[in-house]
Amino acid sequence: MAGRRGFGRVRKRASGRWQAGYIGPDLATHYGPVTFERRQDAEAWLAAESRLIERDEWRPPKIRAASKHASGETLRSFAPLWLDTHRRNDGEPLKDRTREHYEWLLDSRLYPTFGDLPMHLITEDELTAWREGLPKTPTANAHAYALLRGILKTAAKKDRRIDPPAIEGAAKAKTKHETEPATLDELAIIVDNMAPKYRLAILLMTWCALRFGEVAELRRQDVSLGTGKVRVRRGVVRVYGERRVTTPKSGAGARDVTIPPHLVPLVKAHLDEHAQPGPSGLLFPGANGAQVSQSTLNGKPGRRRIIKGRIVNESATGFCKAREAAGRPDLRLHDLRHTGGTLAAQTGATLAELMQRLGHSTPSAAMRYQHAAKDRDKVIAEALSEMAASQNG
Secondary structure: EEEEEEEEEEOOOOOOOOEEEEEEOOOOOOEEOOEEEEEEHHHHHOOOOHHHHHHOOOHHHHHHHHHHHHOOOHHHHHHHHHHHOOEEOOOOOOOOHHHHHHHHHHHHHHHHOOOEEEEHHHHHHHHHHHHHHOOOOHHHHHHHHHHHHHHHHHHHHHOOOOOOOOOOOOOOOOOOOOOOOOHHHHHHHHHOOOHHHHHHHHHHHHHOOOOOHHHHHEEEHEEEEEOEEEEEEEEEEEEEEEEEEEEEHHOOOOOOEOOOOHHHHHHHHHHOOOOOOOOOOOEEOOOOEEEOOOOHHHHHOOEOOOOOOOEEEEOOOOOHHHHOOOOOOOOOOHHHHHHHHHHHOOOOOHHHHHHHHHHOOOOOHHHHHHEEEEEHHHHHHHHHHHHHHHHHO
16 A cells, blocks of 8 residues: 655555655655654654755655764675675685675665665665665675675674565576477587687586686596596686686585586597697687687677668677577577586485585575476376377277
């Protein structure tokens, strides 16, 4: 239930309490410091805010609230120190790519609302109002909430006034992209439609479930035709606008992956025809001799452009072209790894075996491949019935 007035707006929350808000002279939306038990109280707060504006005595409510309380460290002043000192579960500092992501979340999602507010004044009401005003980016919003909670928990160890608010389910986001693994027929079409020098990359991302960054950094010394294994010890990531070689994001990411035997001859042929020479030679060099970029491997989708008044149809390239040929325009490069994980699960691999092969440090990520394999049971049952029907026919 919501009501509009001459100034501001009040609405009844699911809790039964009333929230008041208005657009201030700074053109930003401001909410009451708390939710109110009665509608009249919410309207009274709006009336008081309106009078401050009329008398030209208005300042943002958060700034006024902060001045009434004892000073405290703000999120903007504390977060950089947290980024410098925070440690992952394995005791290592944040990876560069993770830090870049956190800095983006702070700048785009957290600082605009909470940056200059003492952290002990960040309440559940403040947090709920903030979430309701965020853009429709569920994953980024969930990450921002989790980051804020993590920072506040650390800060609370030094300042007992800080009580990190919690909203159930806020740290999880329902993904819009439901990954459907590629079939073996679709995979064959995709590989056939890739440039020969990149076909093995597609196969390794699928049959060995490697990440793109891991594949891009593979070198001759990482592949053993004798043992039929590929050593994953590094990956290439793009951070702060530049390409960097780094270690896997977790200790489990450093692993030896056995190459399915049917791929070994293809690996040998690729080494002979496309890889750079020498032990440190890249398996998949780009045009400039460095690691192939994801944009190069991915290519571009087909599109129609108007150039000098003429309609020009541009054909798809790279993986975009290959997936269209396979009738899978929804498939992303990273979905090949999901396909590989699902194929491995369908062999009957245990959870621990899947974790080792895919480089997962926790069971949760590997479990989804087992779930995907279980979903195949219905398909298998239907195929069995079709076999029985054809036999009886």
